[in-house]
Amino acid sequence: MKQKVESEQDVASKKCIIADYYANHYDELKEFVISRLQVVDEAEDIVQDIFVRLLQSDQMISPVTLPCLVYTMARNKVIDYWRCRQQHEKYEHFIRKGCWINSSSEGVESIFSAREVNEILERGIAQLTESQRSVYRLNLYEDMPVRQIAVVLNLKYKQAEKKLGVARKKVRGFVEKALAG
Known part of the structure; x- marks a missing residue:
């Protein structure tokens, strides 16, 4: 007491x-x-x-x-x-310079919808290992910092940090390829 x-x-x-x-x-x-x-x-x-x-x-x-x-x-x-601002500007530039945007009659129909981008993201996440997927989803959707993710998943801090870094890199590469092609 x-x-x-x-x-x-x-x-x-x-x-x-x-x-x-x-x-x-x-x-x-x-x-x-x-x-x-x-x-x-x-x-x-x-x-x-x-x-x-x-x-x-x-x-x-x-x-x-x-x-x-x-x-x-x-x-x-x-x-x-x-860092977040830099990534935002990088992807904004990527989307603006994309070959799917031009002044022809294609217009709005040629730009990816939020649903399509989300589907691409989910396909990228599906390619991760189960542990990477868990760490990535907690960070992305629950906005959990690495320290909290490590506690929730019973991992060491460095393990959670490394899994998140690898997952981000893989998903980023997948999304960039999917949006470019």
């Missing part, structure tokens, strides 16, 4: 530390993210997400470690944003 009380006190203390940091440093952290993104709405979302994740995490947090953790998370979120 004593351990449970202590852990509840630890959780309450952690939440207090995070709430105090949020109240005192929200604007500062938002400015940090804005300076790297130049997109105010995205910066606000990223900062909110950081604090939500901190409140949900099982990590031990103290007033000394929190600033480093917050800025590391912010930096990683900014990197993820730009």
Whole structure:
């Protein structure tokens, strides 16, 4: 019983530390993210997400470690944003320059529908091994990070990370070939 009380006190203390940091440093952290993104709405979302994740995490947090953790998370979120943005632009360019788009009478009928693209994606996923498929689906459809996938599937973090990387590469190659030809 004593351990449970202590852990509840630890959780309450952690939440207090995070709430105090949020109240005192929200604007500062938002400015940090804005300076790297130049997109105010995205910066606000990223900062909110950081604090939500901190409140949900099982990590031990103290007033000394929190600033480093917050800025590391912010930096990683900014990197993820730009990586995602780069992939979006790559595929947008790929679709725009595709040979199926031209000014002839084919028009809208020649562009892939969302259903067709989803079918192509599912065929690509079907070519994965069962374990790769599980990891990929949890990441893609459930938006689970690698750490959570590893826990759910009872894998080591590095195993889950490697399976996800291989699965992404295989599916990406399949989809690119299917859309190009």
